């Protein structure tokens with residue numbers, strides 16, 4: 467099978483490429499990535515000399531390039547996006563450009579070449595849920611995004627559904643909850659906490675740390691994407707969650723505990739505008755229709771992740787240096 471993976475040098479995309487090469491022998495992957503600050507060739511170092519892997523530096527909004535790359539593939543899987551909510555608040559334009567205009571370019575090319583496309587989206591398109599309730603997002607939840615990031619992802623989802631209905635594009639979407647695991651850029655909560663704690667630096671937590679996220683290991687997310695690609699129904703959305711709701715403060719405490727670091731490192735900082743309170747996903751559709759099951763339980767997955775960052779300082783140190791220089 468031949469895959470065009472877009473945004474494959476980021477966190478989830480690179481884990482997906484590892485997943486494909488570990489699971490299948492006959493895969494050929496072309497990775498189209500713009501290498502923004504979040505894209506990191508080191509995530510895929512192990513495949514550099516692999517003849518079944520090809521890297522192309524470029525933008526998903528480049529219609530000519532996308533058209534060329536799409537000719538010879540069976541599957542297109544789009545991970546390319548601007549993804550950091552805080553950055554979308556200070557500079558939304560790039561989010562609209564990649565997450566809406568860029569996706570639109572992929573949809574046009576996939577329609578023209580009659581390709582099977584899968585798009586990676588987020589539960590953040592649904593806004594948030596009240597704290598302390600059992601409510602969960604389902605495939606029927608109303609779109610109600612809070613941040614420029616989630617609004618741009620919501621716009622992308624709507625465009626994809628429109629292409630599927632209007633032009634018959636063979637496409638699916640997964641809306642997933644918060645991922646954790648190796649190769650996550652150290653501006654996101656879990657890796658940032660780990661690398662700050664390892665260096666005995668303060669660990670910032672928004673407000674009182676009561677906001678709740680539903681955590682899933684990135685490898686379980688990759689497994690779900692693969693299942694939807696192989697056996698999902700075209701035109702459908704599948705929600706993928708970890709069934710693991712945790713308040714941010716609880717996650718930070720667990721990490722400090724795993725590292726043997728004091729809770730005095732925690733620094734409560736003023737909340738960000740529009741901060742979603744709680745996410746929780748009902749994954750019963752993908753479990754029922756595609757027999758999806760998670761392999762990771764949070765405590766084990768988190769301990770492995772902490773260990774990975776401990777063992778891979780040469781991976782994260784240059785990224786932290788860049789972040790601290792404001793690049």
Ligand SMILES: NC(=O)c1ccc[n+]([C@@H]2O[C@H](COP(=O)([O-])OP(=O)(O)OC[C@H]3O[C@@H](n4cnc5c(N)ncnc54)[C@H](O)[C@@H]3O)[C@@H](O)[C@H]2O)c1
Nearest residue numbers: 473475476477478500501502504505525526546547644645
């Ligand atoms: N990380 C999560 O917890 C999470 C949860 C649910 C959904 N998602 C979605 O999964 C996808 C991947 O997220 P991630 O965490 O791996 O993101 P990431 O920020 O780690 O990686 C994004 C990648 O896209 C590339 N990119 C950005 N703009 C591009 C462009 N115009 N053309 C080509 N490449 C471009 C970057 O260089 C980077 O390699 C995103 O669509 C995100 O919305 C993420």
